[in-house]
Amino acid sequence: MTRAFLTALVLLSLLFFPWQFTALLVAGLSLYLPLLPLSAGILFDALYYAPSANALVLGAPQSSVFGWPFATLFGAILTACVFIVRNRLNTSPVRDFGHIGE
Amino acid sequence: MPTFSSMRKTYLPNHKTFFSSLPGGTGALLIALVVLALRLASPELLWRLLAPVFGAGEAVSAQTRSVLDGFRNASELAERTEKLEREIAALSNQKEALARENADLRIILGDSPRKDGKASILAGVVARPPESPYDALVIAAGREEGVEVGQEAFGEADTPIGLVSSVLDHFSRVTLLSTPGLPTGGWAGPGKIAVTLIGTGGGTLRASAPRSAGISPGDTIYVPGPGMLPIGTVVRVDEDPSSSSATLRIRMFANLFSTSWVLLRDGGHVRLMPLIAATSTLQ
Numbered sequence A: 001m002t003r004a005f006l007t008a009l010v011l012l013s014l015l016f017f018p019w020q021f022t023a024l025l026v027a028g029l030s031l032y033l034p035l036l037p038l039s040a041g042i043l044f045d046a047l048y049y050a051p052s053a054n055a056l057v058l059g060a061p062q063s064s065v066f067g068w069p070f071a072t073l074f075g076a077i078l079t080a081c082v083f084i085v086r087n088r089l090n091t092s093p094v095r096d097f098g099h100i101g102e
Numbered sequence B: 001m002p003t004f005s006s007m008r009k010t011y012l013p014n015h016k017t018f019f020s021s022l023p024g025g026t027g028a029l030l031i032a033l034v035v036l037a038l039r040l041a042s043p044e045l046l047w048r049l050l051a052p053v054f055g056a057g058e059a060v061s062a063q064t065r066s067v068l069d070g071f072r073n074a075s076e077l078a079e080r081t082e083k084l085e086r087e088i089a090a091l092s093n094q095k096e097a098l099a100r101e102n103a104d105l106r107i108i109l110g111d112s113p114r115k116d117g118k119a120s121i122l123a124g125v126v127a128r129p130p131e132s133p134y135d136a137l138v139i140a141a142g143r144e145e146g147v148e149v150g151q152e153a154f155g156e157a158d159t160p161i162g163l164v165s166s167v168l169d170h171f172s173r174v175t176l177l178s179t180p181g182l183p184t185g186g187w188a189g190p191g192k193i194a195v196t197l198i199g200t201g202g203g204t205l206r207a208s209a210p211r212s213a214g215i216s217p218g219d220t221i222y223v224p225g226p227g228m229l230p231i232g233t234v235v236r237v238d239e240d241p242s243s244s245s246a247t248l249r250i251r252m253f254a255n256l257f258s259t260s261w262v263l264l265r266d267g268g269h270v271r272l273m274p275l276i277a278a279t280s281t282l283q
Helices: A002-016 A019-029 A036-048 A051-056 A070-090 B026-041 B043-069 B074-109
Strands: B121-127 B136-139 B152-154 B160-167 B172-176 B183-188 B193-201 B204-210 B220-225 B227-239 B245-252 B261-265
Touching: A002 A019, A002 A036, A002 B026, A002 B043, A019 A036, A019 A070, A036 A070, A036 B026, B026 B043, B043 B121, B074 B227, B136 B160, B136 B261, B160 B261, B183 B204, B183 B227, B193 B220
Parallel strands: none
Antiparallel strands: B121 B136, B121 B261, B136 B172, B152 B160, B152 B261, B160 B172, B183 B193, B183 B220, B193 B204, B204 B245, B220 B227, B227 B245
């Protein structure tokens, strides 16, 4: 129930709130919902990314991260980091404190 | 290692189902993949479904704003109203001056507003920054309404704000001139110094100009169009003593974060460097 509520909250914030707020929310919940950063990134780019915009920059190398679907990239990186952290915590000697979100 | 009863965790019978054993966020990932698939397969349908959602968000924001305004101090509201009225009067005068200059230039250049007789297209904005981080607007007008790639988008007071970069049947995407890295030719200051405007995101641009040009904060920036179209103002000039050029920091006149409609007209190709047709399947 909690997971569903938090997931719905993030999905709604993608539509209604500034992306900076959504990014903070996702970063804060990522340890609890590890696939959330990747999901939010994919959804962000599915809604807002415009690859045709890059065609307007004639002859210029990609000078800005905004030329790429950066939300998916950063989401994937954050998800990978969260899984690594969770894995390290779960295999640590203090196992009782390592089971996050279960 | 001896264990103590206080260290033991009492586990209740754990009836883990398949779904609860999945990593957190799996449901969100499935939803994201469905939306992505919808955008790849049928972007028109996706925006048809989302347009009412964005509209609902706008309505809630407007209601919230009006409710919160009711709690403000009456004198503070009166002061704010007076300040806004003064700004409106100043902007009206500026608009009249610019309209006169525009008319004079059209007489000089022998240009007419609509050479091909095509009317402007008025389109509502479905999604805009800051929800979208890519300096793009999604508008509710597409191929069926006569929108074409390369058309120029104008905001309030006929201010150019961007170019149509992709078109669906009933929706289109306008790439804003402030898109990071996007170059646009223009002029700066009263001396109309030719500069290349580079988008820096969030409705801002930058340009380089010779220090000797004497461009200062408050000077207007223009882009080509029927004559010269004012697009923004210089808010800061960064000078490096070791360099002969100065960096102009520019803010667009149009408030991209509250734009609710745009006017589309042909003519974007005049300014647009050759457009490479996007071959991506993402529209």
